[in-house]
Amino acid sequence: MEAKKLHLENSLNELEKGKSLIPGGVLGIRRPYNFVEGEFPVYFDHGKGGRVTDIDGNEYIDYLCAYGPMILGNREKEVDDAVIDQIQNKGFCFSLTQKYQNMLAEKMNELIPCAEMSLFVCTGSDATSTAIRLARSYTKRTKVMRCGYHGWHDWCVEVKGGVPEKLYEDVFEFRYNNLESLENLLKEHGNDTAAVIITPLGHPLAAPITEPKEGFLEGVKELCKQYGVVLIFDEIRTGFRASIGGAQKLYKVTPDLAVFGKAMANGYPIGAVTGKAEIMKEGESNVFISSTFFPNSLSYVAALKTIEILERDKVLDKIWEKGEEFNNKIDALLKKYPVGARISGIAPMMFITFDKNEDGSYKKKRNDFYTQLIRRGVFLQPYHHGYICHRHTQEDLDYTVKSIEEALQYLTEKY
Template structure:
């Protein structure tokens, strides 16, 4: 059964059917969602296919790092709104700031003082940027950055780092397996993170408008001199450098990866944690480029960003409250403390169970992932799903171990206890050569894939 406190649930014999009475309300809600919403969720990363079959809870509320589902079960949550929540769910100063702001109106026909104050706050955190424009999601601002770079340089080719995701728009999604309905995107070229020589060859062989990349990821820290080298190559070849700070902003530092590594891009894109879950994003950059979308340029103007809800008061008030929290508390320090403690505990559990080469926690302490390898040491969806299944049974929800400032030592201890019990089942699967009889239902599948199979709804579990 699912527990929310106390010792881990005892070892159990898994049922043969992916049907759980204790998740009946979630099952009904999931079925109805699939009738009304394509994929059953508004974000592919939140889809049922990303969780053990018939075990994905439908949530109703959250507080701190804990969430509750429609069946009344409580979970410790990791991932925290796809990394968008760093201060915790329902963080009172943010909620109170938003409540006060929206009481005076949400959307107007002219700019508000709040827009000015939020812009000042943002630019005080990102000293390499001269101007900022707010929007609602990361795809808005990465696409605007690419459009601006193409206009500024007169070129069309975009060099995209081989990192997982940059935008829902055609220029990026057209390069993935889910490219249905998208025309040819031959003006996008790829480069490998960390390989400066390969990027130099690419830039020498193409007229590139911009290089877009995350300066770092959970598992990839830049080698000394790498980002400086990328900056120099862009300058040499006349390409703009764009940093995607959607994840790194407010998780690596309030000023993003550029503040940590000391390399200033021409443009940068922000979102996720800057609103602690409220919808807000930002495009920031050097004045000479940003002004192309304004009224003080003699050049042909760029339709940069123009959205009805880009500067509504709730998102901006949330952002300003987040800025205050980062100035007066230490959320990054607390996230990193929780992450280090969790990584040490889970890796110790894996070592005790004799599966350290198969179950591992790795990454930046504030942005951890778990590796789930099969008996041969290769990443395996079925073992990932088995681990998530066992953690869900014991009150831990997450596709990663991304922490927030709300994760306490007690939460980490409870998670480690759940991992200790899950490791027993994981070891059993390794010993028997697979997950048969242990995994209920089908394994998870990559979120971005061409066909709904192997997790097509209506397809019987094999």
């Protein structure tokens, strides 16, 4: 049965107002064309735990989790209380750094296999760009081989408007799980390659999530060693989610450097670069890394409290347990209703995609499927994978499975 269309008048009116004030009304990946236009809300009002409510009063079970930061849930009291205490009793923005930076770096050393030294920034793009600058300084080389999404800065942004070609002409892409594509690039450019940066779990835009084939990450590491290249794992999404030590711990392959962000502070803005001390020390004097806001302590305090909760409550073990059961149920439904959809990923990160076909009908099926879910109060995105957070309840997950079955039944009847 087709679900009733949502009332979204306030969202749509606010968007029209926003277009006169902000380019596009909202920026980048949050624009309506990245969802199903006219069916998804554009503005949220509030959230609690694993649920969010839009400005029209519609409530959703939120599996996008702010594109990944919400590992615990919205308005997590212990984390917010720690931040509020810092604001009220210590302050957080000073001319000099507070000790929480050292405390977080010590925690990184304890948990992350590659960590010997760390530095902290505000965003994932800050972190990936810092890691590239460190690697170029350390190797005295220029070229970079990349695989995955690494942010919006000039060297890696995928939309090239406003970016001169000379700013990315030394950056080359290779294919995930295709060691030969990297090997060929290094044969040609290896002597001038500073870094290989890769997402250890493949999560390309609008395509299924892919785990590494046996020997792939090991092969990437060996090629980097062979050519004297710095290996960087982009763990912005997998860090503090795939495992407490990131995908490098899950897959037992240790890079030279790694970058983290998103889940490590449960929504507070932070990015981190960590790795071998001899490379990180390029940041002492050879590489300039500075910002008014990098030393602000609120995100450090939030990260320390978030990590404390992750460890104390064995949060990731619980997410894996919930996620595996959830994904298996969805997989069974997709086999029961063969509409051309499939689920991919790992327990904490899943994605329901539709296989492409020649007539392009998969696009209509995809839009109809995600339309039926959002109308039922399930917030998943057609072009980006979803997440399980700690505060998603069994009731949430069961309702979502039921809603997915109803959406698949609708597609079966329609197509």
